[in-house]
Amino acid sequence: MSSAEDNTRARSLQNASTLKSEEYRERMTLFGLSLPAVLAILIVVFLPIFWLSSLSFYNAAGALSMENYERIFKSALYRRTFVVTFQISISVTVICVLLGYPLCYWLTKLSDRTAAILMVFVLVPFWTSVLVRTYAWLVLLQRNGIINSTLMSFGIIEEPLQLAHNLTGSIIGMVHIMLPFLILPLYATMRNIDTDLIRAAIGLGSSPRGAFWRVFFPMSLPGLFAGIVLVFILSLGFYVTPALLGGGRVQMLAQRIESTITVYSNWGAASALGVVLLLLALVMIWLMNRVFGLDKLFMR
Numbered sequence: 001m002s003s004a005e006d007n008t009r010a011r012s013l014q015n016a017s018t019l020k021s022e023e024y025r026e027r028m029t030l031f032g033l034s035l036p037a038v039l040a041i042l043i044v045v046f047l048p049i050f051w052l053s054s055l056s057f058y059n060a061a062g063a064l065s066m067e068n069y070e071r072i073f074k075s076a077l078y079r080r081t082f083v084v085t086f087q088i089s090i091s092v093t094v095i096c097v098l099l100g101y102p103l104c105y106w107l108t109k110l111s112d113r114t115a116a117i118l119m120v121f122v123l124v125p126f127w128t129s130v131l132v133r134t135y136a137w138l139v140l141l142q143r144n145g146i147i148n149s150t151l152m153s154f155g156i157i158e159e160p161l162q163l164a165h166n167l168t169g170s171i172i173g174m175v176h177i178m179l180p181f182l183i184l185p186l187y188a189t190m191r192n193i194d195t196d197l198i199r200a201a202i203g204l205g206s207s208p209r210g211a212f213w214r215v216f217f218p219m220s221l222p223g224l225f226a227g228i229v230l231v232f233i234l235s236l237g238f239y240v241t242p243a244l245l246g247g248g249r250v251q252m253l254a255q256r257i258e259s260t261i262t263v264y265s266n267w268g269a270a271s272a273l274g275v276v277l278l279l280l281a282l283v284m285i286w287l288m289n290r291v292f293g294l295d296k297l298f299m300r
Contacts, residue, residue: 056272068272089235165247182227189223
């Protein structure tokens with residue numbers, strides 16, 4: 001009996017040792033396969049960020065200093081640039097949500113063939129350069145453009161509306177560019193929602209509106225928040241659209257960084273602006289995670 005127990009214990013130890021060795025080999029294989037990708041990320045992403053951060057601590061004379069960061073927090077011009085950047089980014093994100101969520105919900109109610117055809121129109125903007133689309137909006141929104149001419153011909157307005165070369169034009173152009181980035185993850189999430197759950201909620205006595213808010217909407221939150229984060233982060237770094245449709249009156253942070261380099265040749269100040277913007281974007285994502293629990297949503 002003792003010998004049998006010893007043999008059983010020995011086999012158990014041998015099996016455990018075999019499993020550990022197999023797990024170790026699997027981990028090393030996974031590490032070896034992922035190592036090129038990790039190195040590529042370190043070189044392409046983190047190395048430029050490190051270089052950018054190091055430049056921000058040198059002043060125009062090349063000496064170590066906090067002058068660049070002190071200027072950001074003391075200058076009213078820089079503070080105004082940050083306010084405008086976040087104002088535009090938040091406005092674009094909110095408008096994209098208000099337009100994109102009903103559109104995605106309507107597409108889920110259509111047949112697969114019809115929804116696929118309509119999704120082509122959502123993807124059409126990706127086939128055209130951002131510069132071309134921005135110039136197209138400039139033609140539409142300017143004082144003598146198609147929109148003002150049409151409204152005046154119908155007698156709706158007496159004088160042309162100021163739709164371009166201001167904040168309004170910049171937001172309109174950016175919404176057109178950013179809207180597909182919200183629709184794609186949101187629509188993919190909505191298509192995977194089991195509609196039987198909605199019918200079950202209605203069958204249990206819930207109203208269609210109640211079933212939507214209690215069942216469908218919570219299950220669509222992962223796609224919605226993925227689109228929100230994507231649109232907001234991309235909007236923070238926009239350059240072409242506000243530069244053209246803003247007409248020089250709208251200065252976002254990317255434009256301020258460009259002018260700091262090309263006009264003043266001050267790489268340190270431009271790097272400090274980029275570092276502060278990166279930190280603020282990370283803080284915004286962290287706050288969204290704390291408030292909405294994004295990590296829990298994506299684990300569903």
